[in-house]
Amino acid sequence: MTAARFLETRGPAWDRLEELLEAMGRRGVGTLSEEQLHELTRLYPAVAVDVARARLYHLDPTTQSRINRLAVQAHSHLYRGARPRPLLAIWRFFRWDYPRLFRRLWAYVVLAVVIFLVGGLGAYASVVMRPSTAYRLVPFEFDMVDGSEEVTAEDISERFRHMDKPPMATGIVTNNIRVSFVAFALGITAGIGTCYIVLFNAIMLGGFAGHFASHQLSYEFWSFIAGHGILEIFAILVSSGAGLRLGISLALPGRLTRRESLRQGGLEAVLLVLGTIPMFVVAGLVETLITPSYLPGGLKILLGVLLGGGALAYVLLTARGPEPTGLRDAALT
Numbered sequence: 001m002t003a004a005r006f007l008e009t010r011g012p013a014w015d016r017l018e019e020l021l022e023a024m025g026r027r028g029v030g031t032l033s034e035e036q037l038h039e040l041t042r043l044y045p046a047v048a049v050d051v052a053r054a055r056l057y058h059l060d061p062t063t064q065s066r067i068n069r070l071a072v073q074a075h076s077h078l079y080r081g082a083r084p085r086p087l088l089a090i091w092r093f094f095r096w097d098y099p100r101l102f103r104r105l106w107a108y109v110v111l112a113v114v115i116f117l118v119g120g121l122g123a124y125a126s127v128v129m130r131p132s133t134a135y136r137l138v139p140f141e142f143d144m145v146d147g148s149e150e151v152t153a154e155d156i157s158e159r160f161r162h163m164d165k166p167p168m169a170t171g172i173v174t175n176n177i178r179v180s181f182v183a184f185a186l187g188i189t190a191g192i193g194t195c196y197i198v199l200f201n202a203i204m205l206g207g208f209a210g211h212f213a214s215h216q217l218s219y220e221f222w223s224f225i226a227g228h229g230i231l232e233i234f235a236i237l238v239s240s241g242a243g244l245r246l247g248i249s250l251a252l253p254g255r256l257t258r259r260e261s262l263r264q265g266g267l268e269a270v271l272l273v274l275g276t277i278p279m280f281v282v283a284g285l286v287e288t289l290i291t292p293s294y295l296p297g298g299l300k301i302l303l304g305v306l307l308g309g310g311a312l313a314y315v316l317l318t319a320r321g322p323e324p325t326g327l328r329d330a331a332l333t
Contacts, residue, residue, distance in 0.1 A: 223297025
């Protein structure tokens with residue numbers, strides 16, 4: 001191909017790219033229609049190649065400069081020219097991306113739930129059938145219900161309310177952000193560490209629940225735990241599912257290299273964990289303001305069920321329809 005032929009065949013593409021760049025101005029790709037955006041992404045790679053071909057054909061400096069300018073401007077708009085709008089990007093993540101991510105990784109969360117239920121129900125049954133088992137399953141003080149004194153349900157409720165660090169808090173439902181991130185991070189052990197964290201916490205919760213049940217104090221126990229604990233436990237299990245995603249990507253890379261599998265799995269897992277932060281914030285507010293209050297225990301349990309059910313409905317039912325056109329670009333322009 002001669003230089004003249006090159007100019008004749010490629011000139012229209014340069015003109016069209018220049019028109020698109022002028023149409024965008026300083027507002028970025030968000031101003032383009034979907035058809036124009038596809039056209040831009042098609043034109044840019046070819047023009048980028050034209051930069052080298054223009055030198056090869058020894059085109060005049062003005063033409064070379066023009067082609068180079070078009071390639072640089074197109075690259076800037078597509079890759080570097082966007083100005084982040086953090087609040088809109090965060091809203092978009094929780095409104096659209098996170099529910100879809102959860103549904104894509106639901107199997108890992110279900111696996112964490114199964115492990116939790118097996119450990120928790122097993123510990124609960126063991127303690128109910130043989131109460132002394134509780135002292136071997138979980139490390140805590142049983143002063144309030146050890147049988148050395150006559151204790152009423154009202155006494156238990158009052159002691160729960162005034163404990164700075166109740167036994168359950170140290171191992172089950174408080175400090176759960178730390179627990180959730182540990183469960184996630186231990187996914188790097190091919191998921192073994194994550195399974196241990198889930199099982200350990202399940203046994204503790206089941207042991208506590210069984211112990212209080214054996215003393216006919218289940219209502220008092222759950223009225224203290226459920227208000228904030230249901231949402232916290234859900235968030236922990238989601239984080240544990242993220243850890244299992246990380247672990248399985250390492251242990252079973254499939255057709256990918258182990259490094260590439262870990263990179264892809266790690267990115268999804270991190271995003272899944274980040275989405276649990278608002279859940280912990282809400283649960284923490286409930287634990288601070290509602291759990292120690294004198295509200296009826298039934299209302300606290302109902303609140304916990306509503307919060308847990310709301311979180312489940314959010315990840316399963318939202319973001320089902322098409323995302324509004326231009327929302328992704330609007331978050332970056």
